[in-house]
Every structure is written in C-alpha cells, then in structure tokens.
Amino acid sequence: xxxxxxxxxxxxEYASAGASGADVRALVTEDIVLRPGxxxxxxxxxxxxxxxxxxxxxxxxxxxxxxxxxxxxxxxGTIDADYRGExxxxxxxxxxxxFIVRNGMRIAQMVFARTWQxxxxxxxxxxxxxxxxxxxxxxxx
Numbered sequence: 001x002x003x004x005x006x007x008x009x010x011x012x013e014y015a016s017a018g019a020s021g022a023d024v025r026a027l028v029t030e031d032i033v034l035r036p037g038x039x040x041x042x043x044x045x046x047x048x049x050x051x052x053x054x055x056x057x058x059x060x061x062x063x064x065x066x067x068x069x070x071x072x073x074x075x076x077g078t079i080d081a082d083y084r085g086e087x088x089x090x091x092x093x094x095x096x097x098x099f100i101v102r103n104g105m106r107i108a109q110m111v112f113a114r115t116w117q118x119x120x121x122x123x124x125x126x127x128x129x130x131x132x133x134x135x136x137x138x139x140x141x
Contacts, residue, residue: 001112002049006086008103009045012110021059021109024089032101034093039073042089042101050081050112057111058089064107069095072108081115 003011012022026032027045034040050056058077064070073090089108093099101107131138 001051004047004049006045010104012046021111023061023106024058024087024108024110026089026101026103026105026107028101028103031103034070034091034099034101036069036093036096036098039090039092040101042091042107044087044089044107046087047084048079048087049084050079052081053114053116054081055079055113055115056087057113058087059109059111061106061109068097068099069093070099076111079110 005011006027009027010025012024014022024044024046026042028043032040032042048056056079058072058079059075060071071092071094073092077090079087087110091101091107
C-alpha cells in the first residue's frame with residue numbers, strides 16, 4: 001500500500017497480528033474539544049494510493065464508543081481508489097461530557113476491501129425468494 005504522510009503524521013498501525021483494522025491517528029496542531037452533540041472533521045496527515053478495485057473503509061474505534069460515546073458519521077466512510085486527498089475523520093460526540101482530541105490520538109480504524117463496479121440490467125421482474133419483500137423486523141425479535 002502506497003502512503004504519503006505529512007510531517008508529524010503516523011503511518012496507520014495494526015494493534016495485533018489478527019487485527020483487520022489499522023489504527024489511524026489525529027494530526028492536529030492544537031487540541032479539538034468535542035462538546036456533547038458536536039461533530040468535527042479531524043485531519044490525519046495521511047494520503048493513500050489504493051490499488052484499483054479496492055477501497056479503504058474508515059470505522060469507529062470500539063473503545064472510544066463505549067467509554068466516551070464517540071463515533072464516526074458516514075460509517076463506514078469510503079475512500080475510493082482514485083482519491084488522493086488527505087484522509088480526514090468525521091468524529092461526533094454522542095456522550096454527555098466533552099471529549100478532547102489530541103495530536104497522535106488513535107481516532108479511527110481503516111479496513112481495506114475489494115470492490116467492483118456493477119453493470120446494471122433493468123428488468124421488469126426480480127426472482128422471488130422465501131423472504132421476498134420482508135423488511136425491517138419481519139423475522140421478529
């Protein structure tokens with residue numbers, strides 16, 4: 001994976017041998033205070049060159065979610081293979097206390113996945129299934 005980093009930025013790291021998400025860290029010159037209900041776009045200082053047919057998915061960190069009510073909007077966020085801009089993280093505080101984002105803090109995780117572009121075929125009818133039109137909650141609790 002080709003990556004470019006700004007001065008002071010961290011290359012994403014896997015916390016364990018079996019981790020599927022690489023930790024992404026904040027690159028801020030001063031702390032960002034996220035008040036309850038607030039959202040901020042947090043820079044990371046990383047730029048990716050993904051292989052064709054892949055995306056990077058940006059996901060919340062479970063520890064921040066359970067301990068502080070911090071999550072990411074637009075989750076999972078998608079970084080397309082042809083995007084070359086800085087990876088930024090949309091952080092939201094659903095907790096009841098201020099949360100401080102500090103430089104170098106692990107704020108998200110990045111997972112890589114294969115993608116493909118579909119060729120859409122318009123039809124007048126779809127093949128029926130046992131579930132068919134059953135939607136939200138149709139199987140019960």
